[in-house]
Amino acid sequence: MKFSVLLAPTLKESPSEAEVVSHKLLMRAGMIRKVAAGIYTFLPLGYNVIKKIERIVREEMGRAGAQEILMPVLQPADLWRITGRWDQFGPEMMRMADRNGREFALGPTAEEMITDLVKNEVKSYRQLPLTLYQIQVKFRDEIRPRFGLMRGREFIMKDAYSFNRTVEEMQQSYSDMYDAYSRIFSRCGLDYRAVDAATGLIGGKVSQEFMVLAESGESTILYCESCNYAASDEVATAPLAEPSTEAIKQSELVGTPGQKSVEQVATFLNIPEDKIVKTLIYKYGASELAGILVRGDRDVNDEKLSVALGTADFHLLAGAEWQEYPELIRGFVGPVGINSVRLIADKEISVMQNFVVGANRPDAHLINVNVGEDFQVEEWADIKTIKAGDKCPACGGALLSAKGIEVGQIFQLGTKYSAAMEAMYIDEDGALKPYIMGTYGIGISRTAAAAIEQNHDENGIIWPISIAPYEVSVVVLNYDKNEQKEIADRIYDGLSKKEVEVILDDRIESAGKKFADSDLIGFPVQVVIGNRTVKSGNVEVKIRATAERIEYRVDDAVDRISELVVKMRSMLQPGGPDAENAG
């Protein structure tokens, strides 16, 4: 490709609406342009990156035995009604009707469609296991699209689905996908971590997310410094402390005028925050109230709470709503003697003694309160957000926390969809049985953004070579000078013949502009040809990632550069530089 004919409108300044690095650099490097909020066009360089990621995904899906199909973006509502998700998905699903009034949605995922397909086409256990996947545009009408490709409304996703006979066989498919995902993200040059995850609207019990570690990530993960435990904060747990041997005391009412927050009460009573139990009032479902008990220094985790409540439709009781419940004294609510709300306590409360709670009357708290003595708990649940410093549930070591970008998630689904849709096969014993399913997603476009978040500097993007829009840029400083043009053309043609993806910057631009663009777009290898190199009989090669510069004789430059590229590629093979020849 010649740069002079490429549509790559680079910008010196980033558009003001871009907040995160990946969004800014994708815009500045001329890779994407916005069409509407959360909806982007990929320009040639950006689309090259997408295609490179897709190629890796296809290779690894194929290696894992999955077969590629392509399903429609538009999905009929009737399918979604069978599983109830037409109602569950809410406004996030983009809905529309055709000219005859038949309802459709832009697919946010495709469990129903694929289950319907397999139900109709796969009848016998002899045809299982079966794993199908597609790479297709998905649409989710996000409440708040942001961060460019990191949270778009329209995005490119690889979604795979396994159909199995038994739980064990499904776990094997899941494990195969886990391995494939690990290879995919390794090959993309990403520093990632697989963590235990919540299953949310998709369903199932076991799930893991693949997180690219980056400060700008929207997810929080906890991992152990001494073993390999790692989990999303939505499901992370910590072992309970040993119950203290403290003798149980008689509870007592104390005046705490105006002391509403945990911090205020702790200071006022001169006690640590973890000797307080706070009672948070949530409204959920059809206007029901829940009192959630957590230790004073803890935060409630909304994902865990939705599991405990059995619904994702809840919110903290808000300002004006308090007036509807005069028995609830804001700032002084407690579990003792309260009966108008459903009490759910975090398990951690069970090992606490002689703690402080609101007294359900203005300006007062109860001290030396104990479960069993002063109030009963019917429902125990894991509700708190685990944070760095908590103990690892696997080995007891200290947990650390980090931010991550979720680029993939895998689920052991079970029969949620096959049972609801009566998708059955005839087993060896002649009985009809629902498929045991798994579902597996990768955000392709988000992966591109995540790669930038993790690989950039003040000059621009530093693409891992496996997903770079071109592997080598040949920067000719004066393409209108014959000596330079001749050398440049020779290297460009030579590299092309050796299957190196190369772009020739033949534009009539200043040297500075060409260097700056090459760094900004992030080609892994830059070959510089100018007056200086013509005189020396060399070409200069710059490695984008390290800024290392190497000189090669013009005569063997093509061989040396292609060797360099091959070596750089092999570094991103799972298992190290030599793994390429192993498989």
Place this chain on the structure above:
RNA sequence: CGGGAUGUAGCGCAGUUUGGCAGCGCGCCACGUUCGGGACGUGGAGGCCGGAGGUUCAAAUCCUCUCAUCCCGACCA
């Protein structure tokens, strides 16, 4: 949906307070000079000032409504 902000040339912004010729930088076009880290000079093109309505002799500027975009919270690949 709640809270906050912004819409002026392709991009970044000034002008709005106090109504009076629509500007600056980058980019773009032409010519010349430059030619190894976002060159310089001269000349040029480019605007429904987000949209609608109103106030006024006069509106980018004041008022009302509306749309869009971004940021902070609840969703997710």
